Amino acid sequence: MFDALSSKFTDIFDRLGKKGVLSEGDVDSALREIRVALLEADVSLQVVKEFVSVVKEKSVGGEVLKSVTPGQMIIKIVFDELVEVFGPDNTSIDLQATPPVSIMMVGLQGVGKTTTSAKLAYKLTQDENKKLLLVSLDVARPAAQEQLSILAKEAGIRSLSAILGEQPVGIASRAMKVGVSEGYDIIVFDTAGRLAIDQELMRELSEIKNIVTPKETILVADALSGQDAVNTANEFNSNVGLTGVALTRVDGDSRGGAALSIRSSTGCPIKLMGVGEKLGDLENFDAERIAGRILGKGDIVGLVEKASQVIDETEAKKSAERALKGKFTLEDLGTQLSQVRKMGDMKGIMGMLPGIGKIKKQVADANIDDKMISHQEAIIFSMTPMERKNPKLLNGKRRKRIAAGSGTSVQEVNRLLKQHKQMAQMMKKMGKSGGISGLDASVMGQLNQNFGQFRG
Numbered sequence: 001m002f003d004a005l006s007s008k009f010t011d012i013f014d015r016l017g018k019k020g021v022l023s024e025g026d027v028d029s030a031l032r033e034i035r036v037a038l039l040e041a042d043v044s045l046q047v048v049k050e051f052v053s054v055v056k057e058k059s060v061g062g063e064v065l066k067s068v069t070p071g072q073m074i075i076k077i078v079f080d081e082l083v084e085v086f087g088p089d090n091t092s093i094d095l096q097a098t099p100p101v102s103i104m105m106v107g108l109q110g111v112g113k114t115t116t117s118a119k120l121a122y123k124l125t126q127d128e129n130k131k132l133l134l135v136s137l138d139v140a141r142p143a144a145q146e147q148l149s150i151l152a153k154e155a156g157i158r159s160l161s162a163i164l165g166e167q168p169v170g171i172a173s174r175a176m177k178v179g180v181s182e183g184y185d186i187i188v189f190d191t192a193g194r195l196a197i198d199q200e201l202m203r204e205l206s207e208i209k210n211i212v213t214p215k216e217t218i219l220v221a222d223a224l225s226g227q228d229a230v231n232t233a234n235e236f237n238s239n240v241g242l243t244g245v246a247l248t249r250v251d252g253d254s255r256g257g258a259a260l261s262i263r264s265s266t267g268c269p270i271k272l273m274g275v276g277e278k279l280g281d282l283e284n285f286d287a288e289r290i291a292g293r294i295l296g297k298g299d300i301v302g303l304v305e306k307a308s309q310v311i312d313e314t315e316a317k318k319s320a321e322r323a324l325k326g327k328f329t330l331e332d333l334g335t336q337l338s339q340v341r342k343m344g345d346m347k348g349i350m351g352m353l354p355g356i357g358k359i360k361k362q363v364a365d366a367n368i369d370d371k372m373i374s375h376q377e378a379i380i381f382s383m384t385p386m387e388r389k390n391p392k393l394l395n396g397k398r399r400k401r402i403a404a405g406s407g408t409s410v411q412e413v414n415r416l417l418k419q420h421k422q423m424a425q426m427m428k429k430m431g432k433s434g435g436i437s438g439l440d441a442s443v444m445g446q447l448n449q450n451f452g453q454f455r456g
């Protein structure tokens with residue numbers, strides 16, 4: 001499942017990742033592709049719309065575009081939103097009730113209810129070390145009770161023996177009595193299905209529900225059934241009331257979009273997923289793992305966090321070293337400005353320079369605001385790497401281009417270049433004299449004045 005979606009996302013993000021700097025246009029076209037990919041994967045239009053708008057809102061205008069690794073930041077935003085869509089809440093089976101705790105499995109015919117009931121009972125004996133009873137309430141299909149009892153035997157779990165002619169409500173009451181008298185922890189009820197939604201079935205299920213008062217009412221839904229699964233889920237939810245969904249045939253070759261839509265249209269978390277025909281093929285649904293799989297990345301959160309941390313730290317250190325050797329490039333200034341913006345105020349940049357704490361106050365007094373920093377960053381980002389390394393290349397024509405590219409003016413570009421030159425000189429001086437103590441008053445004054453002139 002999700003293979004097609006995953007390969008599309010991988011393509012989109014590979015392309016984003018290759019660009020050092022992202023424009024709003026880059027993000028827009030990536031979002032268009034994401035939208036198409038989701039729709040093709042059978043995710044409902046409503047969910048796609050919401051998804052894309054949230055990702056856009058978080059990606060554009062904020063910290064992202066100018067961060068050290070914009071491509072990865074956007075992957076992280078998409079990842080977070082996928083997790084959000086799948087349901088970030090605790091999706092494990094809730095067993096917090098006085099035993100015997102009832103779990104009721106409902107759903108259409110052939111979706112995997114009986115198989116999943118047995119798998120779940122098996123899983124709970126294995127994982128939770130509980131005493132389980134399996135009960136079939138399916139009297140509609142001749143071999144249904146027999147099917148469950150065979151699976152139960154295979155799993156080494158007790159199933160309630162059938163009494164000929166007994167109706168679902170009768171079986172359910174008998175099971176509850178046995179559950180209490182024989183000290184079962186959990187009773188899993190497998191119910192009858194229908195080919196389509198059917199009011200008689202809904203009534204039957206409601207009656208059963210009143211008797212067994214389940215802690216969990218799990219809709220078993222076939223991942224292969226696409227959008228139909230969403231409609232079915234809504235019907236069952238409004239008629240019977242669901243606490244969760246078990247998605248079966250996740251091992252199959254489906255487009256997976258239903259999974260993405262079920263949770264947001266019903267509000268019911270996906271709790272389990274069937275990944276094969278064998279008893280052991282039932283897994284807890286893990287939104288982060290699935291989202292990671294869709295994006296074609298393993299531990300994406302770790303990856304992004306580590307990347308931004310490492311890049312921040314090593315870059316900051318390198319640029320501080322270069323600065324003290326008198327090699328403070330525009331690239332270094334850009335790095336520092338990003339750092340500053342992340343830290344939230346101008347004091348940050350001073351904190352990064354060795355021994356400069358003493359003049360922090362003066363800098364603070366100079367009233368340097370964040371808008372100015374963003375402008376300066378934009379100017380640096382609009383330069384080519386060559387230009388950043390060698391500002392002497394920046395003739396009038398290039399400065400004009402950079403001003404246009406960054407949405408600023410040539411005057412602002414000129415001011416930034418002047419500031420950079422002065423900072424580079426100052427740092428070289430500082431490097432020679434071993435820190436702030438060697439700085440003379442005139443340099444500090446110059447610096448202060450220099451920052452002051454960038455105000456606004």
Ligand SMILES: Nc1nc2c(ncn2[C@@H]2O[C@H](COP(=O)(O)OP(=O)(O)O)[C@@H](O)[C@H]2O)c(=O)[nH]1
Pocket residue numbers: 107108109110111112113114115116193247248249250251252273274275276277281
């Ligand atoms: N590949 C695969 N097959 C499954 C899965 N869950 C159920 N099945 C198969 O689907 C078929 C119908 O399952 P069943 O439990 O009888 O469906 P029910 O009518 O809803 O009770 C059986 O052949 C199962 O082996 C799954 O997660 N993966």
Ligand SMILES: [Mg+2]
Pocket residue numbers: 113114115138144191
């Ligand atoms: Mg069945």
